[in-house]
Structures are given as structure tokens and as C-alpha cells.
Amino acid sequence: MDKLKLGGNQGSANKKKRNRRAKSSNFIENDHMKGPNFKVVDKTSESSTQASNMCSRVQNEQSKDNKLAPAEESTINPNLSESQYTLKHKKRKSKKKKSPIRTVTDKEEVSMLSADGDIQLSKKNGFGINLDSSGQASEEKIVVSGLEAIKTAKTKVYDHQTLVKAENLLKSTELADSLTGTLKSSIMSTHEALKEESWAPCTGAGKQQRLDSRASNEEGQKTKAQLKAERKAAFEAKRVAEVADKRMSDKQTQQKSKATLRAERRAVQEAQRAAKEGKHQLENVCPVASVKMQEVFLKQDHKEGMKDAEQGAEFSVSKNEKSAGVKKVHKKTSDDPRVSQQEVRKKVRLFRHLPQYHHNYLLTRNLRLAGSDLHPSIIGLGLQISQGVVRGSNARCVALLTALKEIIQDYITPPHKELSRDLEAKIRNYMNFLNQCRPVAVSMANAVKHLTRFITKMPSNINDSEAKLRLCEQIDTFIKEEIKLAKQAISQNAGENIRNHDVVLTYTCSSSVKGALCDAYDEGKNFRVVVVDARPRLDGREMLRCLVKKGIQCSYVLINAVPYIMQEVTKVMLGAHSLQANGYVMSRVGCSQIALIARAYNVPVLVCCETYKFSEHVHTDSIVYNELADPNELVTELPPNKQTLENWQDIPSLYLLNLEYDLTPPDLVAMVITDIGNLPCTSVPVVLRVKHAGSQEV
Amino acid sequence: MEFQAVVMAAGRGSRMTELTTGCPKCLLPVGNVPMIWYPLNLLKRNGFQEAIVIVPEMAKNEVSEARIDTKVDMKLDIVTIPSSEDWGTAESIRYIKDKIKVDVLIISCDLITDFELHQLADVYRTHSASLAMLLAPVSLSLVNAPAPGQKGKHKRVRDIVGIESHTGRLMFVNSEADFEENVPLRKFILTRHPVVQVHSDLMDAHLYLMSKWLVDYLVENENITTIKGELLPSVVKKQFYHSKTEGKNDITNMKASVTSVDPKKDIHSHKKTGEWYDLLSELSTRSNQWGSLDDCYHGDQVRCYGYIMKDGLCVRANTLGSYAEVNRLIPKIWDSVTGNSERPISASLSRSKSQGGDDSMIGEGTNIADKVTIKKSIIGNHCQLKEKVKLLNCVIMDHVTVEEGSTLQSCILCSNAFVGKGSELKDCIVGQQQRVMDLSKLSNDVILEIEKFIEI
Numbered sequence A: 001m002d003k004l005k006l007g008g009n010q011g012s013a014n015k016k017k018r019n020r021r022a023k024s025s026n027f028i029e030n031d032h033m034k035g036p037n038f039k040v041v042d043k044t045s046e047s048s049t050q051a052s053n054m055c056s057r058v059q060n061e062q063s064k065d066n067k068l069a070p071a072e073e074s075t076i077n078p079n080l081s082e083s084q085y086t087l088k089h090k091k092r093k094s095k096k097k098k099s100p101i102r103t104v105t106d107k108e109e110v111s112m113l114s115a116d117g118d119i120q121l122s123k124k125n126g127f128g129i130n131l132d133s134s135g136q137a138s139e140e141k142i143v144v145s146g147l148e149a150i151k152t153a154k155t156k157v158y159d160h161q162t163l164v165k166a167e168n169l170l171k172s173t174e175l176a177d178s179l180t181g182t183l184k185s186s187i188m189s190t191h192e193a194l195k196e197e198s199w200a201p202c203t204g205a206g207k208q209q210r211l212d213s214r215a216s217n218e219e220g221q222k223t224k225a226q227l228k229a230e231r232k233a234a235f236e237a238k239r240v241a242e243v244a245d246k247r248m249s250d251k252q253t254q255q256k257s258k259a260t261l262r263a264e265r266r267a268v269q270e271a272q273r274a275a276k277e278g279k280h281q282l283e284n285v286c287p288v289a290s291v292k293m294q295e296v297f298l299k300q301d302h303k304e305g306m307k308d309a310e311q312g313a314e315f316s317v318s319k320n321e322k323s324a325g326v327k328k329v330h331k332k333t334s335d336d337p338r339v340s341q342q343e344v345r346k347k348v349r350l351f352r353h354l355p356q357y358h359h360n361y362l363l364t365r366n367l368r369l370a371g372s373d374l375h376p377s378i379i380g381l382g383l384q385i386s387q388g389v390v391r392g393s394n395a396r397c398v399a400l401l402t403a404l405k406e407i408i409q410d411y412i413t414p415p416h417k418e419l420s421r422d423l424e425a426k427i428r429n430y431m432n433f434l435n436q437c438r439p440v441a442v443s444m445a446n447a448v449k450h451l452t453r454f455i456t457k458m459p460s461n462i463n464d465s466e467a468k469l470r471l472c473e474q475i476d477t478f479i480k481e482e483i484k485l486a487k488q489a490i491s492q493n494a495g496e497n498i499r500n501h502d503v504v505l506t507y508t509c510s511s512s513v514k515g516a517l518c519d520a521y522d523e524g525k526n527f528r529v530v531v532v533d534a535r536p537r538l539d540g541r542e543m544l545r546c547l548v549k550k551g552i553q554c555s556y557v558l559i560n561a562v563p564y565i566m567q568e569v570t571k572v573m574l575g576a577h578s579l580q581a582n583g584y585v586m587s588r589v590g591c592s593q594i595a596l597i598a599r600a601y602n603v604p605v606l607v608c609c610e611t612y613k614f615s616e617h618v619h620t621d622s623i624v625y626n627e628l629a630d631p632n633e634l635v636t637e638l639p640p641n642k643q644t645l646e647n648w649q650d651i652p653s654l655y656l657l658n659l660e661y662d663l664t665p666p667d668l669v670a671m672v673i674t675d676i677g678n679l680p681c682t683s684v685p686v687v688l689r690v691k692h693a694g695s696q697e698v
Numbered sequence B: 001m002e003f004q005a006v007v008m009a010a011g012r013g014s015r016m017t018e019l020t021t022g023c024p025k026c027l028l029p030v031g032n033v034p035m036i037w038y039p040l041n042l043l044k045r046n047g048f049q050e051a052i053v054i055v056p057e058m059a060k061n062e063v064s065e066a067r068i069d070t071k072v073d074m075k076l077d078i079v080t081i082p083s084s085e086d087w088g089t090a091e092s093i094r095y096i097k098d099k100i101k102v103d104v105l106i107i108s109c110d111l112i113t114d115f116e117l118h119q120l121a122d123v124y125r126t127h128s129a130s131l132a133m134l135l136a137p138v139s140l141s142l143v144n145a146p147a148p149g150q151k152g153k154h155k156r157v158r159d160i161v162g163i164e165s166h167t168g169r170l171m172f173v174n175s176e177a178d179f180e181e182n183v184p185l186r187k188f189i190l191t192r193h194p195v196v197q198v199h200s201d202l203m204d205a206h207l208y209l210m211s212k213w214l215v216d217y218l219v220e221n222e223n224i225t226t227i228k229g230e231l232l233p234s235v236v237k238k239q240f241y242h243s244k245t246e247g248k249n250d251i252t253n254m255k256a257s258v259t260s261v262d263p264k265k266d267i268h269s270h271k272k273t274g275e276w277y278d279l280l281s282e283l284s285t286r287s288n289q290w291g292s293l294d295d296c297y298h299g300d301q302v303r304c305y306g307y308i309m310k311d312g313l314c315v316r317a318n319t320l321g322s323y324a325e326v327n328r329l330i331p332k333i334w335d336s337v338t339g340n341s342e343r344p345i346s347a348s349l350s351r352s353k354s355q356g357g358d359d360s361m362i363g364e365g366t367n368i369a370d371k372v373t374i375k376k377s378i379i380g381n382h383c384q385l386k387e388k389v390k391l392l393n394c395v396i397m398d399h400v401t402v403e404e405g406s407t408l409q410s411c412i413l414c415s416n417a418f419v420g421k422g423s424e425l426k427d428c429i430v431g432q433q434q435r436v437m438d439l440s441k442l443s444n445d446v447i448l449e450i451e452k453f454i455e456i
Helices: A002-009 A013-034 A038-052 A055-065 A068-076 A082-097 A100-109 A113-124 A134-158 A163-171 A173-199 A202-219 A224-252 A258-285 A287-323 A328-335 A337-344 A376-387 A393-410 A419-437 A442-456 A464-497 A511-522 A540-550 A559-568 A591-600 A632-636 A681-697 B037-045 B057-065 B068-072 B089-095 B117-126 B187-192 B212-220 B227-238 B251-259 B263-270 B277-283 B320-338 B450-455
Strands: A502-507 A527-533 A553-558 A571-575 A585-588 A605-608 A661-664 A671-674 A677-679 B003-008 B050-056 B075-081 B103-108 B111-113 B131-137 B159-164 B170-175 B196-199 B202-210 B304-308 B314-316 B373-375 B390-392 B407-409 B424-426 B441-443
Touching: A376 A393, A376 A419, A376 B117, A393 A419, A393 A442, A393 A464, A393 A511, A393 B277, A419 A442, A419 A464, A442 A464, A464 A511, A464 A605, A464 A671, A464 A677, A464 B277, A502 A511, A502 A559, A502 A591, A511 A527, A511 A540, A511 A571, A511 A605, A511 B277, A527 A540, A527 A559, A540 A553, A553 A559, A559 A591, A571 A585, A571 A591, A585 A591, A591 A605, A591 A661, A671 A681, A677 A681, B003 B037, B003 B089, B037 B050, B037 B068, B037 B103, B037 B111, B037 B320, B050 B057, B057 B075, B068 B075, B075 B089, B089 B103, B089 B212, B089 B227, B103 B212, B111 B202, B111 B320, B117 B131, B117 B202, B117 B304, B131 B227, B159 B202, B159 B304, B170 B227, B170 B304, B202 B212, B202 B227, B202 B314, B212 B227, B227 B304, B314 B320
Parallel strands: A502 A527, A502 A571, A527 A553, A571 A605, A605 A671, B003 B050, B003 B103, B050 B075, B131 B304, B373 B390, B390 B407, B407 B424, B424 B441
Antiparallel strands: A585 A661, A671 A677, B103 B202, B111 B314, B131 B202, B159 B170, B159 B196
């Protein structure tokens, strides 16, 4: 039944693949549960979350008491049966664990529990999670699986060695060199293995493998001390490999192809991260050793930072070359030495893979004021979005659509070209530009997807003016139905949930929550609102402004006062940037914290989200996919004239991280108020499927 | 196309009449190229393929003869203004209204700068401004540069500019003469914009970005004659006064506002907002002001912005002093203000016994005899410099002859001028086709054809 449900949701071939993986990883999950080392896994992931300081810690809680959540949710939505709920939870769980790596390496995995944290991290490194884009995945798979293989190799080697021996090993450089050899060969071998495995029918073979691995796992049950030693050894080995790899790469940089270079770099990074993980674990176990290690790490960090800069530079260059043909704008901007400098400098470790913030004055530097490839309305929109003049995912989407409408109205099909093809290419180009200004919102991406689908389906026999008219109509209906009317529907649905004498807590500014509260007040309901705000953006002031203007009774606190204020709150209403297919709510950073506190005080959390913002993507933490805002925002709004951190870029030990979004796990959310009714988080796939089917009929 | 470029080259050079008697201002050479080449080059570098150039009718032939369009490789649409009219800049824009289809970039022909236009354009685009202007700190060396042929200092007319420093929003832009003792500022404006910086040391670079509807507004209000003097202050002022008919889409109201003589209402009827503008502003979660219950931008539909140049060079060659000074500077700043364009062909010093430095430019076909000393001077094409001539800080236009043993310091010699043997000139201007007799010693003098001078 599980398979059926998922299969119905997905059409294309690669989605089927994902399905398979989902299923197999589900089994693994069960294995973990039964296996003796389950606790270790849990710890690893916990420490990773601690390191990242993100909300994903609640994952663990979720996996433990996920049976509680459905009951609570089902009281809210009686339409869906309990069995459906558990089913969805399974699915969610499977998605959480799902990644291309799983299928490939589950042979080693169970026996290699210490590496589990690494695997998760490598997922977090931004790859393999976007299941729809199967194209890019293969390369990363090789890298990751290569790593995996190395780890196994190493653990086998060091399985029974003691901690001291491992430390000695670190010093012996000869071994390091030989390890690099194993690294290379293992990359190759796993690459081949991957090719075979990933296409082999998974059900039978996969099970067999898993059985095998489980058996081996049971055989090799170890004492706690052994486990510790093993972990330590693995981590040491990785470091050795890393040192060796550094040397190798120095020597052979010019000989290697671009792909291998990148693979190696990735591998090094993985190893470093893994090392860090290992360190965290060690701290729990042997504090004396960890102090020593910390010293080493400090040195290593320093080196790493320097190397990172180089890598970043290289990386941006290679990226640049890759996209040189297609992205004109991109090439131009990164030609500028200032850009690369700014981008490379000061990358926060866990968020290196995300596009770094850069100032917009470089964006337009090489754009012509007249006769530019980009339509003026797109340039204007890009700047407005990057400057925060247009803010909020709904507003950004409406602004984009109006800009696109303008473009379509001005559009003239070039001779010897087809409208549908040419316009689509143009829009793609525009989206590239916008993506550079600020990563495109899910809402915008969905709207454009909708529009391009319509463009491609346009019959070729109609003339230009007719086609343009239809497109404009399409845009107007989209804005009207998906945004404007959806907003009204949401405020209606939300209004039903606001009762007299309620105290509603809301966080920063969400257009749908704002609308809902205002409408509820207009209906004559008597309630109070607590607006919670957070630095650096202080968007909550805008919310407060609107509510106060309306005459609603408000309190305004900053997020650090939430635990106190939560005692008097009866409902929490949050906006959302997007809702993921696994039910995770992507929203302004801080939302998950609010939800967590609300859970502690047993306050229901309602999320307002239009259905067009539902996303097919699956994320389980805020690291894989996020947006980095201007780090300067964090320091510039300190007391005026006393900007001690003005030159923070020059302080080597200081990194600033200004995150845009975070993810709230579904079991912290009581329900999602959408334009089609009040739903549980987990019904995202259903909604998406229905929508998809609907659009295909059209 | 995002912007259309309009080059204002119809100025008569009222502050340098001595030079413009024989040559239209826009063609006066700066570093051996006509002045107008610099703004055109700037436009070209920013991707403009065509530009509208407004010139006075009497200068049309000369301008087309100068073949500027081939020099900058642009398509120039040269519009002439009837010589019978004494039009201001706004009137010129009104004259070419039919050619204006999109937002305009208006630039003066005497602007020499290394400014990157996109910075101003970004401000304009970001805030969907109605008008954006470039302001540059006045460089004192240029203002106080001694002007040849003038006794006493030229009094500078200052602009008083009020600007909200963190946004760049203009609060008021007026000439010093508009105010008496005090600079008044309305209280409600100050409440909305509590931090206003008032500058008197900024120069209006005469580089504007103007939206199309402002041109329409200009067309309808025929009493506005100049952009700088009248349009700019009034539009900046009207930002803060909202249309009374705003929000009511009553047709009668709309009509009334269009036909109304009161420009206060009128200006807001011109500004068009998009179809989904209301929804957009409703959805936007931006907060841009503290402690105010107003909407975004305080509900202002008309918004004017200024961009203050932080570094770089911005010069207007609109007075004698600045013209002479720019010429002196140009060999040094050539690369930055022209974006590394090729320098005009300069003849090398033919004889080794002559002295000249990098701080000078020498035109094509110029003959330089022995023992000539040239310092900080610009020498035009086809000039004859005889033996033992000494030039310091001089601007010499085409076809000028300087006879043996003359010493010229800080002089401007217009084309076809002749300086006799052994003359000593200091701070002088020699007009077109004028002759300076042998052995004359002059300082701070202007040698012009009297009748012409009076006519101007």
C-alpha cells in the first residue's frame, strides 16, 4: 500500500527510482531500530544538529514519538483516517532518510554506524536531496560513495587498533600516502559498483544485501570501548587521508581532470566535517583527549580556512567556465575580482555550499542601460528584490508575474523562431538573473513553472497577438486565483479558528497571517495579538503597523521573550515560505523555535500557506537548502556610531551567519490553513498530485 | 530599451562667452576632442547605440561637420532648436516629446566624469523613482581655478540640497537664490524623514534619469521652462503632497485632475501604477520606516532620488575657469574619464631640443620648432609653434600660429589666432582669428572682435 500511494504521486521514471530508494531506506530504518547500535546513530545526528544549531534536533524526538502526532492531528482533520496518517508518517520517515547514498552503500552502512553521521552530513552538503534533478545527482553519488568506501576500508584496517596506535598513525606520513592510493582506487571501484547497483532491481538484491550486512553487524558486535576506538580510528584515518590528499592535490593538480579535482575536494571537505563530528563524540567520551584534539583542530581549522579561500576561488572559476555559454550575466559578474573576493571570504562552514550573499551593485555593473538583453522590468524587479523593497514570498511572486506580463506584452517573436520556444528560453534567462539577485522563492519558481508549462503547450498555429493575450490572461488568472482569492480563502478559514478572547501569537510578518487577523477583526471578533519579532530585519514592525492601524490590540516582543509570553497565548499562527513534500514547513528563521516553545506550552501551531507554495522538494534540515542574507545586517544595526564589528571581515576568528529560513518539522504543526481547507502538513503530496493531475488535463 | 539618451548641447555658454563667439559650446575642444564627445563616450560605454542631441540651429552645420557620430560610433539624432527662440532645457525636451518613448536619461554636453551610470540607474530602478539625479561634491580646485581674462573671482551660484542620507531621497533641491535668510522645511516632512542632510557643497552634474510620465507632465505644463530651475524643485516638493483624488477611481475625478490647471493634482494623475499594484502593496512585508503608521514610502507615489558621488571625478566645463582647468587635467585623467579610449593622435615632438612632458597633448599636423618648451598645455591640430616659444598652462586650439620667442602663460588661444614675435601674454584669451601684434605684453586681457562681443 505504501508503494501504491507513493507511486500514484509520481509519474516520471526518476521519481520511480526515488520511490524505490524510499522503500529500501525504509527497511534500513527498521534495521536501525532493531540493531544494537541504534543509539549511536541517534547521538550522531544529535551532535550534528547541535553543531549546526538548527531545529533539526526535533527529528529525533519525532522519530521517537511520532505516534503521538497523528492522533492530535486527526482530531483537527476528521477527513483523513488514522491509517492514512500512519502511512504518511512512514513515508515522511522514509523521505527523511532518503538519499541516493542509501541504495548504493547500504551494504556497508549497517556495520559502519559511526559513519552514519557523515552520510547525513554529506546529504546536508546540498546534494542528492533534490530528487527531481536526477541529472546532477550522479556525480555527487560517486563522490559520496567513494568516501563511503574509504571509510569502510579504513575501519577494516583500524578496527582492532587502539586509540594510541591511531594517533601514531597520524604521524606516519608514509601510510598517509598509501591511503591516498586507496582513496583513489576506492573511488573508482565504487563508481563502477554504483553503476551496476543503482540500476539493478532493488527489491531482491537490496534485501539480500541488507540481510548480509545485518548478519555481519551482529557478528561484529563490539564492546563500548571497542566502538569508541573504532570511531576514533576512523576519524584519525580520515584526517590522515585528508593530509595526504592535500599533498597529492598540490602535486597533481594540473594533471587531474576537472571532475576528479572536484571530487577530491569534496572528499576532503567531507573528511573534515566527519572529523569534526568525531570530535564531538569524543568529547563526550574522553575529555582529556578532546582537549588535546581541540588544539590540533584549531590549527587545522586555520589551515582549512586558508585552503577554503583557494578552493572557493577555484570553484567559482570552474563553475563560471561551465556556465559561460549560457549565462552571460553570470560570467560578467564573476569576472570582477571584487565579487570572487567577497564570495570567498568568510564562508560559514556548514553553509559553504549555499550561494553566498553578494552586493547588488555588481549585478548591474555590466548591464547596459539601453539595449540590454534583460527587460528593464526584470532588472528593476531584481534590484527591488535584492534590496528588500519587494519582500515576502507572495509579494515577490506577484511582482514577478506582473513583470513577466509586461515582458510578454512587449515581446515580439524574432524572425525564424517560435514563440513558445524563444519565450521560454528568455524567461529562463530572466530567472537566472533574478536568482543572482536573490535566490528565487519557491512561490516564484512554482508560478514560473506553471507559466512555462502553459507556454510550451500553446498550439503553434495561433498568431503572436493571440498567444500574448492568452498568456497575459493566464498570468492574471494565476494571480487572481492562486494568490488573491487564496488569500481570502485562507483568512476565511483562519477566521473560523480564531475565537473571542483568543491570544494569537505571530512571528515577523506574513501577508496571509496579516490578512487573516485583519479580516477576523473586521468580523467583529475580540482577540489579542502578540507580535514576535527578531533581529536583524525586524519585519514584525510591519505586521505591528498594519494591526495597530486596524485597531487590533497588540503586544510586541522580541523572540527572546517568547517563553515568557507563551504562557498567555492560546494560538500560534505562522506564515510559511513553502511547504515541503514531507510536511516540513519552510519559513522565516525562528519559526521552528517558536513552534518548539509552543509545543512545550501545549499551544497549537497553525501555519497559513497558499497551496501554490507547496513544493515537491524534500528537506529535513535547514542546511541543505537555505538562503544566506547579507551578513552585514547583523552588525550594522548595532547602536549607531559604535560599530565595533564594522570590519568583521578582517577578524580571522569571526564568522557571521545570517540565515533566511528554517524548517519546522510537521509534528510541531497542528494544521496548515490553506486555500483548500485546513489540512495536516502531511497532505502536501496529495495536494500536489491533485494539482498536477488538474494541470495535465488543461 | 530601458532608457533613451538626450544630450543637451544647446547651451550658449553664457559663462564663457569669450570662447563661444566663434565656436558652439559643445564643440569647444577639451583635450583636443570636442567637449560633447565625453558625454557621448560615456553613453556609448553604457551600451547606448543612439542618442538625441539637441543643438542650436546655428551650430547645426558645424556639429555635423565635426562628424562626432563616427568618432563615438553612435547613431545621433541631431535636433536643432530654432535660433529665434531662447529656450530652456524643459522647453527643449517638450520640443522633442514625440521622440521620447521610454524613460529618458538627460545629460549635459559639458559633463566630464568617470562615474558609472549604473549606480544612478540602480537607485532609480530600485525605488521605481520618478526622477534621479547625480550630485557630486564640488572640487574646490576647479571652482577656484583662475579664469583667464577675468579680474576678480567669479561668484559661484550654489545649490542647496536636502537629502535623506540613508535612502538618498531628495527633500528639496533649490538654488541658493531661491532662499532668503532661511531654508524652510515643512514639519510634516521632517516627521516622516527625520534625518535630512542639507548640503551646499554639492554640484548638480546635470545628469538626470526621468520617467516617461514626467515628460508627459512637462508637455502639459507649458509654463515650466527649465529642468534644473523649475521642474526639479517643483517635482521634489510635490512628492510629499498626495493627490486629493487618490484612491477614487471616479472617472469625473480623473478628468478633472487632468484638465485641471492645478499642477498639484495633475502630477499624480500622470504617474501610472500597475494593475496589481494594490495587491502587491498589500502583500509586501517590507517595513522601511520606524514609528509611522503610513504605508510604504509614506504612500508617496512620486519619488525623487539623488545619488551623491563618493569618489571619482566629475567636472562640468561650463565656466572659463573650469574649462581651462579641465584642459590642464585631461592628460592625467584621460583614461579614467573615457574608459581607456584611444587618445587622439598626438604628434611627437619633432625636434629633440624641444621640451614637453606627459602633462601635455599635441594635436595632429602641428609643427614645433627648436627649443620650444611646453608644459601642462593642450595644443590643437595644425598649429605652428616657432622657435623658443614657451607655453605654460595654455589651451591652444586649431590652426594657431605663435611666432618666435613668445611666452604664453595660462592663456586660451582660439582657433586661427596669431601671436606675434616676442609677445608675453599672461592669463589672456585670444579670440578666433585675432592677431596679437609683435612684442605686445598683456595680462588678464581678452582680445575679441568688439562687435561680435556686443552682439552676444
